[in-house]
Amino acid sequence: MFDDEKKFRPHLGREIVSTRVGTSLSAVPSLDRHGKTRRMQIASGFFSSNRGKTRPPLRRVHRGPPVPDRGRGGVQGTLAGVPDQDSRCPDGAHAVLRANARRGRRQAAILAEACPQPRRERRPPRLETESAELERRVGLVAMVATRLTTHLAATLAAFLSLAHPSSSAIGGSAAVHAAAHQAAATAPALTSQVPLARAHVEPAGDRLDFAQAQRQQADTDRAWRTASDGFMRMEKITYRSGADDLDVPAFVFQPLETGAKRGPALVWVHENIRGHLYEHYIPYIREATARGYVVIAPEYRGSIGYGRQLYEAIDYGGAEVDDVAAAANALSERYPTVDPARIGIIGWSHGGLITLLSIFRNPTTFSASVAIVPVTNLFHRLARKGVERQRRLMDPYNRFGGPPSERPEVYRYRSPLFHVDRLQIPLLVHVAENDEDVNIDEAMQLVDALRARKPALAEIKVYSSPPGGHTFDRRVRPRAWQPENTPDQRDSWERVWKFLDSKLQAPYN
Known part of the structure; x- marks a missing residue:
């Protein structure tokens, strides 16, 4: 028995029994005064279990929180060699123990997931809670009210003037129009009025809010x-799909200055x-138009x-290819x-799939x-x-009609890999080894097929762990809409423009 163990007897109620665990001693259990098992926790330090060596003293013992018991039937975990991660807390200084009386003896076993728990805050009285809730609601109403522009106030004033023409507070229609103009100049900008600041709607099947998305x-x-x-000059158009009578919306961007001669163009396929x-x-289409390209970006079905x-109307790898x-x-x-x-045509990720299928089928x-x-x-x-x-890909909307089996x-028809032999035009492919979406194993199947069967038409670059992985070449600086400009991104775009300019003969120096 350790010398320091005697001082803990009043706290434990019974004699302390030390137990070795593998090559480490990490447990000091006991029974309480009622003969029931008590869980305890050593706040810091572990004991050396090598027989005959000096063991450091216990520093502090206190009751531990109730946790699921993963030490039933004996001692688990070793602290030498390969430590058992369940034997200690993340801070490396706490171990939770229990007394195991199943075999008639008090034996220590380490409990997992029993790190010190933060103290729970006192729950406020109901009256205080209701007051806080009322204050929160009032604050919410005030916040919403501050977001209303005085455009709405002017509209309300117009209605009031119709109802009370003689009201001095309104002052006639001239005052209403003056108030509206002043409101437009001084009102805080709404989210929709702030350029380049918006949150994208994420689709959720039938739960998509179409009005919000629009x-x-x-x-x-x-x-x-x-x-x-x-x-550049921008406009929105619609055109008829090649698959059916669906009208496909699209962005069209043109250079500010165009000559009398015809020039090159790009079909820009989003991911x-x-x-x-x-x-x-934005920065990349600006660059394209500056180089003399007319760019059309179809918002294909889906x-x-x-x-x-x-x-x-979504049709994965099907009619969406005809749209593009x-x-x-x-x-x-x-x-x-x-x-x-x-x-020419350029696309990323799923847009890259559409790009490949487009050139193979057309x-x-x-x-x-x-x-x-x-x-x-x-x-x-x-x-x-x-x-x-x-499950998501085999959704009925995607038109697969069942699982691959x-x-x-x-x-097979919708996988570009199986149609490499149809390639008849120059193709540039960039892939990333650290791509967490299109895994490099999948990407290299296409790379190997192109190198083996179409070496004269395919130009390929495999990037080794570029920042951003799957999105490495189209990342932008937050709120600036400028390229992130990493070495790999610069290299990728330099290769893209050099390739396109050489094949499409863009008028750019």
Whole structure:
């Protein structure tokens, strides 16, 4: 028995029994005065269990919190060699113990997940709680009230003037208009009025709020118009899909100055199955128009922000490809400055999949193509992503008609990897080894196939752990809408522009 153990007897009620655990002594249990098991906790320090060596004294023992017992039937955990992570708290200085009387003796066992718990705050009286809730609601109402612009106040004043024409508080219609103009100049900006500041609506199946999504899409349109001022000309158009009679919305960006001769164009394919043209593309489309490209960015079927019909028309790897291919025809037919023989296509992630399928299925529509971190093999992707991604991808809206085991021909048709032999135009592919979305194993299947079967047409770059992984080449600085400008990002875009300029002969020096 240790010399310091005697001082703890009054606290424990029984004689302290020391127990060794593997190569470490970490437990000092006891029974309380009623003969029941008591859980205790050593606040700091562990004991050496080597026989005959000096053991450091106990410092403090106190009652530990009740926790699930993972030490039933004996002592678990070793503190030498490979420590048992369940034998101590994260701070490395606490161990929770219990007395094991199952075998008729008091033996220590380490309990997992029993670190010191923070003390619970006293629950306020009901009256205090109700007062706080009332104060919170009043504050919420005040916050909402401050967000209302005086445009609404002017409108209310107009109604009051109709109801009480003689009211001196209104002062006639002239005063109403004056108040409205003053309100427009002094009112705080709403979220929709702040350029490039908005939250994207995340789709949630049938629970998507289409009205909210359309409002936010209107914010996106305003952000793009603001970002275009002084850099390029922007407009929104719709065109007919090549698959059916669906009207597909699209952004079109043109250089500020265009010559009499026809020039090159790009079909810009955004990422995500349920997405749209995000604002992080702003600096890159600015660069494209500065280089002389006309850019069309189709909001292909499944995109959010354009109502239920477009959203529910989603067709993963199917008709959405026809939507994108038809964008090239829209450019040729509506914009005299676009040369139909000099149209390229570029896409990221799911947009990269659409890019690849577009050039494989429409070999004469485009003259050059760029696919960045593209989805390539749906069999591999579903096997790696797991059940949840499989469930989402096999949603009836996606038109697969069943799992890969039942419809392998459908998944094969929509996987670019299996159509590499159809490549007839120059293709640039960039992938990242640290991509957590399109895994490098999936990406390398396409890379290897292109290198083996289309080495003359395919230009490939594999980046080793670029910052951002899957999004490394399209990351922007927060609120600045400028490229993040990492070495890998700069290298990627320099290669992209060099490739496109050489294939499409863009008038840029």
